[in-house]
Amino acid sequence: MSIASVVFVLALALASWWFARNVRRIRRNILLGRQEQINDRRSERWAVMARVALGQSKMVVRPVAGILHILVYAGFVIINIEVLEIIIDGIFGTHRVFSFLGGFYNFLIGAFEVLALLTWLACAIFLVRRFILRIPRFWNREMTVWPRTDAGLILTFEILLMSAFLLMNAADHTLQGMGEGHYIKAGAFPVSAYLAELLHLSTLAPSTLIAIERVSWWFHIIGILGFLNYLPYSKHFHILLAFPNVWYSKLAPKTQMNNMPRVTAEVKSMLDPSVPPPAPPAEPANGLPAEHFGAKDVFDLSWKSLMDAYTCTECGRCTSVCPANLTGKLLSPRKVVMDTRDRLEEVGHVIDAKGKWEDDGKDLFSRISEEELWACTTCNACTQACPVNIDPVRIILDMRRYLVMEQSKPRPSLNAMFTTIENNGAAWAFGPDQRMKWSEE
Ligand code: SF4
Ligand code: SF4
Numbered sequence: 001m002s003i004a005s006v007v008f009v010l011a012l013a014l015a016s017w018w019f020a021r022n023v024r025r026i027r028r029n030i031l032l033g034r035q036e037q038i039n040d041r042r043s044e045r046w047a048v049m050a051r052v053a054l055g056q057s058k059m060v061v062r063p064v065a066g067i068l069h070i071l072v073y074a075g076f077v078i079i080n081i082e083v084l085e086i087i088i089d090g091i092f093g094t095h096r097v098f099s100f101l102g103g104f105y106n107f108l109i110g111a112f113e114v115l116a117l118l119t120w121l122a123c124a125i126f127l128v129r130r131f132i133l134r135i136p137r138f139w140n141r142e143m144t145v146w147p148r149t150d151a152g153l154i155l156t157f158e159i160l161l162m163s164a165f166l167l168m169n170a171a172d173h174t175l176q177g178m179g180e181g182h183y184i185k186a187g188a189f190p191v192s193a194y195l196a197e198l199l200h201l202s203t204l205a206p207s208t209l210i211a212i213e214r215v216s217w218w219f220h221i222i223g224i225l226g227f228l229n230y231l232p233y234s235k236h237f238h239i240l241l242a243f244p245n246v247w248y249s250k251l252a253p254k255t256q257m258n259n260m261p262r263v264t265a266e267v268k269s270m271l272d273p274s275v276p277p278p279a280p281p282a283e284p285a286n287g288l289p290a291e292h293f294g295a296k297d298v299f300d301l302s303w304k305s306l307m308d309a310y311t312c313t314e315c316g317r318c319t320s321v322c323p324a325n326l327t328g329k330l331l332s333p334r335k336v337v338m339d340t341r342d343r344l345e346e347v348g349h350v351i352d353a354k355g356k357w358e359d360d361g362k363d364l365f366s367r368i369s370e371e372e373l374w375a376c377t378t379c380n381a382c383t384q385a386c387p388v389n390i391d392p393v394r395i396i397l398d399m400r401r402y403l404v405m406e407q408s409k410p411r412p413s414l415n416a417m418f419t420t421i422e423n424n425g426a427a428w429a430f431g432p433d434q435r436m437k438w439s440e441e
Contacts, residue, residue: 002093004090012225022233029306029345032348033298034303036303048246049247053388056069056070058385058386071118071119072123075118079162082108086217087221095182109186109187113166113169113191114190123155127156130151130152137317140319140334143316147314150235150314151314153230160223161223165216167195169191170201171213172187172213177202180209237310241310242388250383254380255378260293263293284299288357289359292402294398294402294405295364295398296363297343298343300398301395305398308337309337310344311390314334317387318382318386318392319335321381321382329371330369334392335368336395337395339367347360364399365399373396376393380393
């Protein structure tokens, strides 16, 4: 095995190990949430996943961004098939190991090149839209320095990866034409042939061309391994979580609120003495906090809400249709989801550092204010708009439940209604004996 192959295998092993370690950490964080069984109506779930995640049906509601995103997505997924060849070549020191596929191989390389060019262009347009045209949803107050930098880094990174891929092919194509032994005649180069001409590569010495090809090859594959390991720290992790997140998404009507099983059981037992009261909640393990009514911290949210938080692409489509946000209220559903993810990461870091959860004196309310929560009209425009079926309203409702049921802090305007429900059993300020009076008037 050559030194280059040994270095390649070590880099591959290190990148795979680090990525697996981070994925395990994220999985552990998601499972800190409340347990919930979501595996009903399976065929419907597969259909929704095919339509929304694979078919990107919600992305194309905004055609320009939607089509550009489909190009980047297709380029990213399909060109990565070529990574398989790169890995085999890297390990065994071969060159274009799949070239035995003949005409089909030429078709594949040609298609990869066209996709690489389209991905390059789409990323460049995304950069212009985001940083030069400054589309408002990318500049809301929650889009602070890091989210903006993250988006810029991802787009720049993809442009660099595609450039390296095309430059590598351009040098390879020129070397093939010169009859350099190692560079067997294989592949079609509809884009890089023009690039080679543009850069006058045929005027360079073979040794220089080999250096360009090798540097581009290493940059491309090390870049891909680096990108893979950047994903768990970035909103770009959605390319992995979008599919499962959509599969597990809510199939019930969007506005249908879920009951709290414990409260339902308590009420049933109060109304019917033959129904036994529910058993007290189990003692939480590993220092985790006791169960609350509603959500005080990430432990009280469903694991699905926590998966939502890691899946958010920070696209801002939810906030851009939120009537509360559009009328100047503090609420932004994207911020609620991002704050949940940031709090979950914070909790994860405490567990990593101390080996178990130790109260750090903070919770979701350290990031999300009551004013934001009560501004929500529960219209569900945000859940409708979200391209990966995230449900910010569920987080909002769970946090409101905590405020009302554990803190006795409803929105002040609701106090009068709660009192009449308590006294009269209805939202109106009339006793049950007066209910039919309207019919006498
Ligand atoms: S449900 Fe709430 S957060 Fe979502 S769009 Fe409506 S008002 Fe905004
Ligand atoms: S919740 Fe959905 S719509 Fe809102 S920013 Fe995240 S991915 Fe976009």
